[in-house]
Amino acid sequence: MATSPPDGAWPVAEPPPDRQPPTAARIVEVVVAGVLWVGLALGSLAVGALAPLTAMASDGCGGSSDDGALICRPEGSLLFFGGLALLWVLLLVAVLFSAFRIVRAATTGRSVWPWPFVGLGIALLGLALMILDLAIITR
Numbered sequence: 001m002a003t004s005p006p007d008g009a010w011p012v013a014e015p016p017p018d019r020q021p022p023t024a025a026r027i028v029e030v031v032v033a034g035v036l037w038v039g040l041a042l043g044s045l046a047v048g049a050l051a052p053l054t055a056m057a058s059d060g061c062g063g064s065s066d067d068g069a070l071i072c073r074p075e076g077s078l079l080f081f082g083g084l085a086l087l088w089v090l091l092l093v094a095v096l097f098s099a100f101r102i103v104r105a106a107t108t109g110r111s112v113w114p115w116p117f118v119g120l121g122i123a124l125l126g127l128a129l130m131i132l133d134l135a136i137i138t139r
Contacts, residue, residue, distance in 0.1 A: 033102050040095060040098060047123070058077070069137065070139075071137040080133070084130065090125060
C-alpha cells in the first residue's frame, strides 16, 4: 500500500527553465563556424592528399645511397614517412577536435567561432613540422 508523503516532506527539484530560442547573432555565429570548419576539412584533405608528392625531394639521389642528403639513405626515408604520418595524424586531430568542440559549444551555449581557428592552428602545426622534417632530411 503506497501512500503519498505530506506536502513539503521531500525536496522536489525545480524543473529546468525552458531554453530561450537562439538569437539571429547566435545562428550566424554557428553557421559561420560551420562554414569555416568545412573549409578546414577541405583544406586538410587537400594538404593530406598532396603531401606524399614531397617525396620527389629524393629525385636528386639517383642511384647512389652512400653520400648526399639524409633522404637518400634508408633512415632518411623512415624519417620522411614518419613526418608524413605525423602530418596526417595532426590534420585528422584538427578536423575531428574542432568538429567536436563546435558541436559541444553550440549545444551548451558557449562561443563557437574560436574552434575552427584552433583546428587551423593544429593543422598549421602539422604542416610546419612536416616542412621542418623535409628541411632536415634534404640538406
